[in-house]
Amino acid sequence: MTMSTRVRRELAGWIGSVAEAVVAAMGRLTIKPSVRLIEIERNVFIMRMLARPGRSVPPDCRILLPDGDASLPAPPESWKAALHGSRIEVVLRPDRFLWRPLDLPKRAVEFLDAMVRSQLDRLTPWSAHEAVFGRTAPVEISSERIRTTVIAAPRPKLESLIRLAESWRAGSIILFAAPETAPMPVDDRLTATNATRLTEQRLGGSLDVGRVSRVLAALLIVAAISAALSFAAGSLLGERLDEQQGQLTRRISERRAALRLDLQGTDNAALRGLMRRKQESPAAVVLMEALSRILPDNTYVTELRIEKDRLQIVGMTQDAPALVKLIEQSAHFTRATFFAPTTRSADDPGQRFHIEAGIKPHFGLGT
Template sequence: MSSLSSIRTILDAWTGTVAGAIVTGLERMVAPRLVRLVEDEKGTFALEAAKPENSLKEIAFGDGKFAAANLAQIVRGSRVEIVLRPSRFLFRPLELPARAADFLDGIVRAQIDRLTPWSAGDAVFGCSAPVAQGSESLTTLIAAAPRRLVIGYVEAVSGYHPSAIAIVTEAAEGGRIKVFEQKSRGAIDPVRLSRTLQAVLAVAAVTAVVGSIAAGYLADSLSTQENELQQQITQRRAAIRGIDGGERSPLALLERRKYETPASVIVLESLSRLLPDHTYVTEMHLAGNKVQISGITRDAPSLIPLIEQSQHFTRATFYAPTTRSSTDPGERFHIEAQIEPRNAP
């Protein structure tokens, strides 16, 4: 639990610092007009504004309201600082280590119930700019007051729709200490911005974890699919090469068909060597292991013995009558024969 508490404290301090820097930068870029209400010893307020023509001599405060007719026109859209008398506040000096300068607000909030009669929820408080005391320590002055004291002034000004309301006081050593600040709905609140930054960081962390888990799951799934595909490819290659199928493998069947099926080129080459020069082949048909040729020759019967003498052909015969025309230079023959495949070297 202590480690989680330490992490939460560091995260709050970091996001608070970032949010404050963002708000400060935006306020410097677009700074609203400053209107200051300074309380005197009589309880009345003097108005300090950028435009003297709109300033009022003296503003009374009573029954939770400021008695000024044109105060709404001056305050609207401006940043209002209400400077209360130091007598309304309790001042306490505080000495801290030098490295605590970056976490001063959080440290003061944690010790406010020890330094004042009020708790952090019942008081408004602030601290002056830290002053270094050597290289190891620093001192600051804390100003605190009951929250109910300042809420009346804040509510009295809120109805005029300023951009921001701040409660400050003058310290005895000089310098103003801000103890309370409230921004309008449209302005950027450092506290809300800090919480938004924490929410964004939490969402980013959850997204990163979910993304990492999803990436690991997808990587495992893709690896499994890759292994399955590799196995299928290996099996296909083994089947093609005949490793698993023996004589019935596709490669063996193709090899056997290569030697059992007659090649048309070899058939044509063999016929061209067998037939005499006076014989002309006009048509040739291959159907399975049978070849049919037709053409013109001087002596058709002599072709049958020539074809059968070849090692490539058997059972040569005429499948149509031999005819002779007056226009033909010889006999027109039609012979078919059985092919003996001899494709091997």
């Protein structure tokens, strides 16, 4: 088995499992009660609805199913709405079926359905495709053996029941075989709980495993194609973006190289002067930090102006002449002097000073 064949089989099995789960979940959500047909005589059925407590149901009625290709009976008017989309459980008389006991090893209980299918043509006159069949629950007959009873009937004999359910627009039909020990005629009180389930068939318009599997496979194919297209588009877009990024990187490198050449050339003296001034001129934050270290705690600066290489400060202090000396002692200033008279009024807490000093570029440790 090749790898591709194995992958296809695994994928088909997974899709089938998901489809069965979806159909089972949708079946549990069905709000319509089931309709039961109990065969009390040959081709004579009692039809009743399995009512939920507190809900009204149509009255029981008798249905006569003709043999052969005769026209199928129509349901009573009171039943038409109830039958539409419902599940029909048909409990058939045991004399319709061939009953064959089958003894198997106890270990075969896990594969019982597959073994019944494989041995059906040996136990009955029909193959698995020609018959409707089922089995009873296995019974232990010894420590190493189990026994089950295979139940089978030719499929064409039961086709009329399926066509009847289709004509009534039912959603699905389930066939049961009444117990072999059921009294004859079969009592109309017989239920499907003590009968053997044979087969279930979804009818037109209902949700079935095959249809859900096809939809899931189509969705999976569409998702795979979409993912492949997205990957291809992403790859093309990524290559284009990488190309544009490379072009931008080259342009930036070229522009930087051109700027370096301009700075080194002789035809851009103004730019070199600005760069030199930037390197030689101290920053205002450096001057403010130097002043904050120089000025005593009883001194308050109300105005500060920096114009080129000159600094002017205005404020209040207790000893204005002492400030001039402190400023001149700083490595950042030179030639400190008063550019306006020092005054003091009755309302001022100290002397109002106006000091001007030259700025001396200084790049010490940490500046």
